[in-house]
Amino acid sequence: MKNKSYLYKLLHSDFCAKGMVEKVIAFAEGRLDEKEYPEIYAHLAECNYCRYMLEDMDIIPEYENYDKKQSPKICMKLDNDTIIPLNHENVINYNTASVLSSKGNESIVDYNITSFSNPTLLRAIAHKDTIVIEIHTNSNDVTYWLINNEKSVHTNVYNGVAIFENIEKGIYLLSENMKDFCVIEIQ
DSSP states (O other), X not given: OOOHHHHHHHHTSOOOTTSOHHHHHHHHTTOSOGGGHHHHHHHHHHOHHHHHHHXXXXXXXXXXXXXXXXXXXXXXXXXXXXXXXXXXXXXEEEEEEEOSSTTOEEEEEEEEEOSSSSOEEEEEEEETTEEEEEEEESOSXXXXXXXXXXXXXXEEOBTTEEEEEEEOSEEEEEEETTTEEEEEEEO
16 A cells, blocks of 8 residues: 555545456556557546556556546537537637638637646537537647547647547547546537
Protein backbone atom coordinates (compact mmCIF):
# COMPACT_ATOMS: atom_id res chain seq x y z
CA MET A 1 0.00 0.00 0.00
CA LYS A 2 1.39 3.36 -1.02
CA ASN A 3 -0.36 5.17 1.83
CA LYS A 4 -3.43 4.92 4.00
CA SER A 5 -5.39 7.59 2.12
CA TYR A 6 -5.56 5.32 -0.94
CA LEU A 7 -6.77 2.42 1.18
CA TYR A 8 -9.44 4.69 2.65
CA LYS A 9 -10.54 5.89 -0.81
CA LEU A 10 -10.56 2.34 -2.17
CA LEU A 11 -12.62 1.00 0.73
CA HIS A 12 -15.10 3.88 0.59
CA SER A 13 -15.69 3.89 -3.16
CA ASP A 14 -18.24 1.73 -4.92
CA PHE A 15 -16.81 -1.54 -6.24
CA CYS A 16 -16.26 -1.61 -10.00
CA ALA A 17 -19.75 -1.89 -11.47
CA LYS A 18 -18.51 -3.02 -14.88
CA GLY A 19 -16.48 -6.01 -13.71
CA MET A 20 -13.24 -4.59 -15.11
CA VAL A 21 -10.98 -5.18 -12.09
CA GLU A 22 -9.18 -8.18 -13.63
CA LYS A 23 -8.68 -6.37 -16.93
CA VAL A 24 -7.36 -3.28 -15.12
CA ILE A 25 -4.91 -5.46 -13.17
CA ALA A 26 -3.80 -7.06 -16.44
CA PHE A 27 -3.21 -3.52 -17.77
CA ALA A 28 -1.15 -2.69 -14.66
CA GLU A 29 0.93 -5.82 -15.14
CA GLY A 30 1.53 -5.08 -18.83
CA ARG A 31 -0.45 -8.08 -20.08
CA LEU A 32 -2.88 -6.15 -22.32
CA ASP A 33 -2.45 -5.33 -25.97
CA GLU A 34 -2.12 -1.60 -26.64
CA LYS A 35 -5.36 -1.76 -28.67
CA GLU A 36 -7.17 -2.21 -25.35
CA TYR A 37 -5.64 0.86 -23.65
CA PRO A 38 -8.35 3.32 -24.78
CA GLU A 39 -11.02 1.11 -23.18
CA ILE A 40 -9.03 1.02 -19.93
CA TYR A 41 -8.45 4.78 -19.90
CA ALA A 42 -12.13 5.40 -20.62
CA HIS A 43 -13.06 3.10 -17.76
CA LEU A 44 -10.60 4.80 -15.40
CA ALA A 45 -12.25 8.14 -16.11
CA GLU A 46 -15.53 6.73 -14.75
CA CYS A 47 -14.54 4.19 -12.08
CA ASN A 48 -13.10 5.51 -8.82
CA TYR A 49 -12.43 2.01 -7.51
CA CYS A 50 -10.17 0.97 -10.39
CA ARG A 51 -8.50 4.38 -10.54
CA TYR A 52 -7.67 4.31 -6.81
CA MET A 53 -6.40 0.75 -7.16
CA LEU A 54 -3.98 1.83 -9.90
CA GLU A 55 -2.95 4.97 -8.02
CA ASP A 56 -1.91 2.78 -5.14
CA MET A 57 0.18 0.68 -7.52
CA ASP A 58 1.92 3.84 -8.85
CA ILE A 59 0.80 2.96 -12.38
CA ILE A 60 -0.87 6.27 -13.17
CA PRO A 61 0.66 8.98 -10.98
CA GLU A 62 -0.98 11.73 -13.05
CA TYR A 63 -4.27 10.72 -11.41
CA GLU A 64 -3.00 11.47 -7.90
CA ASN A 65 -5.28 14.50 -7.57
CA TYR A 66 -7.93 13.30 -10.00
CA ASP A 67 -10.77 13.29 -7.50
CA LYS A 68 -10.21 17.03 -6.94
CA LYS A 69 -11.25 17.85 -10.49
CA GLN A 70 -14.37 16.61 -12.17
CA SER A 71 -14.58 15.46 -15.76
CA PRO A 72 -17.13 17.73 -17.38
CA LYS A 73 -20.10 16.27 -19.18
CA ILE A 74 -21.38 17.92 -22.32
CA CYS A 75 -24.92 16.96 -23.32
CA MET A 76 -26.58 17.99 -26.56
CA LYS A 77 -29.51 16.93 -28.67
CA LEU A 78 -29.39 16.74 -32.45
CA ASP A 79 -32.83 17.60 -33.81
CA ASN A 80 -33.39 18.27 -37.55
CA ASP A 81 -29.89 19.67 -38.20
CA THR A 82 -30.07 21.77 -35.03
CA ILE A 83 -27.95 21.24 -31.94
CA ILE A 84 -29.71 21.94 -28.66
CA PRO A 85 -27.45 22.11 -25.57
CA LEU A 86 -28.98 20.12 -22.71
CA ASN A 87 -26.59 21.33 -20.02
CA HIS A 88 -25.41 24.92 -20.07
CA GLU A 89 -22.51 24.98 -17.59
CA ASN A 90 -19.81 24.95 -20.28
CA VAL A 91 -21.72 26.60 -23.14
CA ILE A 92 -20.13 29.85 -24.25
CA ASN A 93 -21.90 30.31 -27.58
CA TYR A 94 -25.13 28.81 -28.90
CA ASN A 95 -26.62 29.93 -32.18
CA THR A 96 -27.30 29.26 -35.79
CA ALA A 97 -24.51 31.02 -37.63
CA SER A 98 -24.17 32.15 -41.20
CA VAL A 99 -21.06 30.67 -42.70
CA LEU A 100 -19.40 31.12 -46.05
CA SER A 101 -20.66 27.95 -47.66
CA SER A 102 -23.38 26.71 -49.92
CA LYS A 103 -25.17 25.22 -46.90
CA GLY A 104 -26.39 28.58 -45.64
CA ASN A 105 -26.93 28.51 -41.88
CA GLU A 106 -25.39 25.92 -39.58
CA SER A 107 -26.26 25.10 -36.00
CA ILE A 108 -23.15 25.63 -33.86
CA VAL A 109 -22.56 25.29 -30.12
CA ASP A 110 -19.27 26.27 -28.48
CA TYR A 111 -18.22 24.72 -25.17
CA ASN A 112 -15.34 25.70 -22.92
CA ILE A 113 -13.55 22.65 -21.48
CA THR A 114 -11.67 23.79 -18.40
CA SER A 115 -10.57 20.36 -17.18
CA PHE A 116 -8.00 19.86 -19.96
CA SER A 117 -4.42 20.96 -19.35
CA ASN A 118 -4.55 23.20 -22.44
CA PRO A 119 -7.21 25.90 -22.86
CA THR A 120 -9.78 24.19 -25.05
CA LEU A 121 -12.85 25.24 -27.00
CA LEU A 122 -15.05 22.44 -28.32
CA ARG A 123 -17.22 23.46 -31.26
CA ALA A 124 -20.12 21.17 -32.24
CA ILE A 125 -21.47 21.73 -35.75
CA ALA A 126 -24.61 20.00 -37.03
CA HIS A 127 -24.06 18.23 -40.33
CA LYS A 128 -27.09 16.33 -41.65
CA ASP A 129 -27.76 13.61 -39.06
CA THR A 130 -24.27 13.76 -37.52
CA ILE A 131 -22.06 16.26 -35.75
CA VAL A 132 -18.63 17.59 -36.57
CA ILE A 133 -16.54 18.23 -33.47
CA GLU A 134 -13.79 20.81 -33.75
CA ILE A 135 -11.37 21.19 -30.86
CA HIS A 136 -9.60 24.54 -30.78
CA THR A 137 -6.49 24.76 -28.63
CA ASN A 138 -3.28 26.77 -28.46
CA SER A 139 -1.07 23.66 -28.52
CA ASN A 140 -0.18 21.63 -31.60
CA ASP A 141 1.49 18.92 -29.47
CA VAL A 142 -1.79 17.30 -28.45
CA THR A 143 -3.56 14.13 -29.51
CA TYR A 144 -7.30 13.91 -28.91
CA TRP A 145 -9.12 10.60 -28.59
CA LEU A 146 -12.86 10.07 -29.04
CA ILE A 147 -13.91 6.76 -27.51
CA ASN A 148 -17.21 4.91 -27.28
CA ASN A 149 -18.19 1.27 -26.75
CA GLU A 150 -17.64 0.38 -30.41
CA LYS A 151 -14.45 2.16 -31.41
CA SER A 152 -11.83 4.72 -30.58
CA VAL A 153 -10.44 7.26 -33.01
CA HIS A 154 -7.75 9.85 -32.53
CA THR A 155 -6.60 12.97 -34.27
CA ASN A 156 -3.80 15.45 -33.87
CA VAL A 157 -3.99 19.22 -33.78
CA TYR A 158 -3.10 21.10 -36.97
CA ASN A 159 -2.96 24.89 -36.91
CA GLY A 160 -4.73 24.93 -33.54
CA VAL A 161 -7.66 22.68 -34.55
CA ALA A 162 -8.41 18.96 -34.24
CA ILE A 163 -11.48 17.64 -36.08
CA PHE A 164 -13.72 14.60 -35.66
CA GLU A 165 -16.31 14.19 -38.42
CA ASN A 166 -19.52 12.17 -38.79
CA ILE A 167 -20.09 11.74 -35.06
CA GLU A 168 -23.39 9.96 -34.53
CA LYS A 169 -25.71 10.01 -31.54
CA GLY A 170 -24.25 8.23 -28.51
CA ILE A 171 -22.04 8.65 -25.47
CA TYR A 172 -18.35 9.35 -26.01
CA LEU A 173 -15.30 10.00 -23.94
CA LEU A 174 -13.09 12.77 -25.28
CA SER A 175 -9.52 12.65 -24.02
CA GLU A 176 -6.59 14.99 -24.32
CA ASN A 177 -3.40 12.88 -24.50
CA MET A 178 -5.20 10.09 -22.58
CA LYS A 179 -4.76 12.11 -19.38
CA ASP A 180 -7.70 14.50 -19.22
CA PHE A 181 -11.26 13.48 -20.02
CA CYS A 182 -14.65 14.93 -20.92
CA VAL A 183 -17.87 12.98 -21.47
CA ILE A 184 -19.92 13.95 -24.52
CA GLU A 185 -23.51 12.77 -24.89
CA ILE A 186 -25.34 13.34 -28.15
CA GLN A 187 -29.04 12.45 -28.10
